[in-house]
Amino acid sequence: MRYQHIFFDLDHTLWDFEANARNTLEVLYTEFALEELGVPGFDRFHSTYSAHNERLWERFRRGEIKRELLRWKRVWLTLLEFKIADEALARRFGAAFIDLLPSRKQLFPGTLEVLDYLQGKGYPLHLITNGFEETQHLKLRHAGLSAYFTHVVTSESAGSLKPHPGIFRYALELAGTRAVDAVMIGDALAVDIRGARDAGMDQIYFNPAIPAEGITPTYTINSLLELKDIL
Incomplete structure (x- = not known):
């Protein structure tokens, strides 16, 4: 095998963050009676929230704000x-969103099939x-994914955020492998x-949905099942 260890991103790669977040927000939009408070329809609320969430996440990745602020200020x-x-x-x-979101289970098509395939071939699988x-x-447990991964490296446990090299080096060291023997699978070009x-x-x-521009990945796939042709 060309690679000894496989590293995955979770959100937007295996776990369908957009679908799960939208579902969670729609439930809370109703529970908190936001339409009665003056928010004219869930679609307007969702698009407005998504725009603020993305901007605040970018600031969080740059280390400009703390997670506690991110969690409620995007709603504010x-x-x-x-x-x-x-x-x-x-x-x-914001607190209700954090509590409810991880219980959502929608995965990208082919997720379980490709994880079973990779595990069957003997690849140690990890998350960054x-x-x-x-x-x-909690997401992993509710979606039935926990057993697939040897190591789950979060920005909190690593003390570093993607795209900084520190989190990748931490993950490689934890897995006991070298960068040249590993491959990273993810959805975000810049991260x-x-x-x-x-x-x-x-x-x-x-x-x-987004062509690779400005950077040339080692491989590009349009479906997770295409990993079978590479790994």
């Missing part, structure tokens, strides 16, 4: 767009994720692919 900024200046509501909603420690382990490349690892880019 969204509510402000609809003239709802209620910080207590934003904090309650910027997600929060407790939340990511998973560039980060792995800078750490000396080969990369497999999985994101059919």
Whole structure:
């Protein structure tokens, strides 16, 4: 085998974050009666929340804000767009989102089939994720993925965030392998692919919606099942 260890990203690669987050937000939109408070429809709320969430996550990845602020401020900024200046509501909603989201189970097509295939071939499988420690382990458990992975490396456990090389080096050391003997599979060019490349690892880019531009991954796939042709 060309590679001795396989590293995956979790959100947007195996665990369908967009679908699971949308479902969670829709449940909470109803539970918190946001339409009655002046938010005109879930789709408007979702698109506004998603925009603020992405901007705040980018700031979090740069180390400019802490996770506690991220968790409620994305809701606070969204509510402000609809003239709802209620910080207590934003904090309650943010906490409820964190509690409910990990119980969602939707995976990308082919996830279990390809993990079974790789495990059957004897590959040690690992995760490298910027997600929060407790939340990511809950996602894995609820989705039935925990048993596939030898090591789950989060930004919290590594003390470093993708794309910084530190988190990749930490994961490689934990797995007892070298960068040249490992490959990283992920959906984010600037985070998973560039980060792995800078750490000396080969990369497999999985994101059919966004073409690889500005960086050339070692491999590009449009379906997780295409991993069978590479590994």
